[in-house]
Amino acid sequence: DAKTTQPPSMDCAEGRAAxxxxxxxxxxxxxYVYWYRQIHSQGPQYIIHGLKNNETNEMASLIITEDRKxxxxxxxxxxxxxxxxxxxxxxxxxxxxxxxxGKGTMLLVSP
Amino acid sequence: DTEVTQTPxxxxxxxxxKKSLKCEQHMGHRAMYWYKQxxxxxxxxxxxxxxEKLSINESVPSRFSPECPNSxxxxxxxxxxxxxxxxxxLCASSLEGVAxxxxxxxxxxx
Numbered sequence: 001d002a003k004t005t006q007p008p009s010m011d012c013a014e015g016r017a018a019x020x021x022x023x024x025x026x027x028x029x030x031x032y033v034y035w036y037r038q039i040h041s042q043g044p045q046y047i048i049h050g051l052k053n054n055e056t057n058e059m060a061s062l063i064i065t066e067d068r069k070x071x072x073x074x075x076x077x078x079x080x081x082x083x084x085x086x087x088x089x090x091x092x093x094x095x096x097x098x099x100x101x102g103k104g105t106m107l108l109v110s111p
Numbered sequence: 112d113t114e115v116t117q118t119p120x121x122x123x124x125x126x127x128x129k130k131s132l133k134c135e136q137h138m139g140h141r142a143m144y145w146y147k148q149x150x151x152x153x154x155x156x157x158x159x160x161x162x163e164k165l166s167i168n169e170s171v172p173s174r175f176s177p178e179c180p181n182s183x184x185x186x187x188x189x190x191x192x193x194x195x196x197x198x199x200x201l202c203a204s205s206l207e208g209v210a211x212x213x214x215x216x217x218x219x220x221x
Contacts, residue, residue, distance in 0.1 A: 032208060034208070034209075041199070041215075041217075042214055042215070043115075043201050043203075043212035043213050043214045043215050044154065044201070044203075044212045045212070046209050046210065046211065049208065049209065085153075087153065091208065092208070093207060093208040098156055098159060098167060099144070099156070099203070099205075099210050100156065101153035101154050101155075102153060103153055104153060
């Protein structure tokens with residue numbers, strides 16, 4: 001079962017920041033928070049992951065609360081191409097642990 | 112090269128047919144996965160291979176038969192499928208937690 005809770009949908013205006021929340025209150029100490037997104041009819045795409053520190057890459061920023069029970073994915077300047085389903089996943093940082101998808105958040109970026 | 116290649120992109124098969132889905136990666140990843148995704152649902156894990164050995168089978172019916180002939184290839188053999196097996200089948204590979212997905216095979220069973 002997925003260990004995360006996300007809002008089913010969110011809207012964002014093009015050019016504005018999109019802040020996608022995720023609750024993972026049962027996360028264990030060796031589990032990381034991963035974010036993926038899936039644009040319609042394509043395979044999921046890795047965005048970012050972190051353990052407890054905030055992380056940033058060319059796609060997004062990940063803010064993890066101090067108690068690690070929730071996190072926020074930030075797309076700083078959303079574009080129409082960011083319209084997708086965003087999945088927050090917790091898993092061990094092992095190449096062989098399973099990746100279990102929850103229902104995700106459908107982000108709609110509008111002009 | 113961070114690409115996972117799946118073939119074919121689309122497949123239509125009858126319920127008595129035998130077909131295979133193929134997945135290939137050249138990133139040196141030793142974990143490979145098959146997922147099934149129905150419309151408007153998240154991907155569901157089917158199988159996990161670790162070092163070419165099946166490590167996880169999520170109670171998938173025997174009409175789906177995975178095979179990992181070498182560290183770069185993953186096959187999914189299909190036989191006697193039902194119309195409800197129509198879905199997007201996704202392959203992934205991973206190293207140190209980050210998984211890369213292929214674009215999937217859209218399967219229709221008629």
